[in-house]
Amino acid sequence: MVYKKYEYDSFRIFTLQTDQFKNCHMEVIFQSDATTGNLASKSFLSDMISYSSKKYPTRREFVTHLEELYNAYFYGVTTKVGKSLLTNFIFDFLDPFYVKEKNYLDDCMEFLFDTLMHPNCSQNEFDFKTFQVVKSRLKSEIESLKENPTNYSLRRSLQELYPDSISSKVVLGSVEEIEKITPENLLDTYKELFDTSYCDIYIIGNLDMDQLAKMILRYFKNRSIKIHEQEVYVKNKKIKTLKKKEEEGNFVQSNLVVAYQMQGFLKKEYDYVLSVFGEIFCGSSLNSKLYQYLRNENSLCYRVQTIYQKFDECFFISVGLDGKNKKLAVKLIEQAMREMISGKFSEEDLEMAKKQLSFALTMSFDNQNSIVNSYVFHNLVDSPLLEERKEGIMKVTKQDVMRLAKKMKLSLIYELKEAAHEGN
DSSP: OEEEEEEOSSOEEEEEEOSSOSEEEEEEEEEEEOOTTTHHHHHHHHHHHTTOOSSSOSHHHHHHHHHHTTSOEEEEEEEEETTEEEEEEEEEEEOGGGOSOTTHHHHHHHHHHHHHHSOSBOSSSBOHHHHHHHHHHHHHHHHHHTTOHHHHHHHHHHHHHOTTSGGGOOTTOOHHHHHTOOHHHHHHHHHHHHHHOEEEEEEEESSOHHHHHHHHHHHOOOOOOOOSOOOOOOOOOOOOSOEEEEEEOOSSSEEEEEEEEEOSOOHHIIIIIHHHHHHHHHSSSTTSHHIIIIIITTOOEEEEEEEEEGGGTEEEEEEEEOGGGHHHHHHHHHHHHHHHHHTOSOHHHHHHHHHHHHHHHHHHTTOHHHHHHHHHHHHHHOOOOHHHHHHHHHTOOHHHHHHHHHTEEEEEEEEEEOOOOTTO
16 A cells, blocks of 8 residues: 655645555544534534436436446535534545546546535525435434434533533534524535634545645645634533533433543553453453443443543443433442453453454454544654554553543443333
């Protein structure tokens, strides 16, 4: 795989030339500051741009042209990464080697950048009919979040931990925020995206990358130069006292979230040690501590998983269980954490965790999205690339894991209680 970087005044191109895949994967990423006021509008905008364009104003025309490009696939997604908001437009298309049309690559680039540069709008507002379709879909998606107890519990936990921080805000926004968006002010959001965002373009495939870079430069115009700094890590206030919260739910089981704040982690600990810690504590192995304590030995829960958001300094244990088992489950989670601190796990546990993680990273080399994602975060926050991460993980020691565990501060116990049953 040959990696190249092309720097221009208003955007950068990162290319990965390889004959490993039969299709090409491309991402155009706009990075801006995440604020309470722009999450919903940026999510709305990415859906609008990926639904239709000025040249192909109906969804049918838009999709038909993608089919004519040998079933190319185009979509937008907005992701909150700590203090940054990534508005990402993703385009998958066939390797031109397998296409008879000589201008296929040119046609693909023209479609992509014409869609980005000329959305389906008039001089003053986005197309109203398309706007209504996207608005309805987003409102339904937001409402559906309440129907997933796991996601809802995690979202509520962040709100309890950091009520005034960007960490607690949902990238889709609320129904009330969606209602405030109009075709007119959404066009302002579009202009702001181009005027204030950094832009990086990633492409992986078997292409002449020098030729592709020139082609992109020809089609991608009217970009302004950015000089302000972008930050990613959120420095939330250290939590000193344990918070507890219970909330009534309408689900057949309770959802418990035990949250730890990751305090004072080093870069090495974020890049390598945290993954090893998580695998031993509650990873993919049936021998992980929480799986053994909560499921095998005590049959307390239906589901247990850990989620960590390193840019927000949060480590969550999420458990689906009968409400009557909450007290014992919390006790066992705390016990497991104390054992991680004291080193009550074997060298065999450590080596098994590192091998599991190494295998998962090896599998990532067969996935275009994972490869590109690795480079995105390498350039964004200097995260190690896949091979470097494998090597770093294999060097993690038992003492490294113990030191990291000591920096975990129990901060919140949240329960979304199961619905009351008749007769109880």
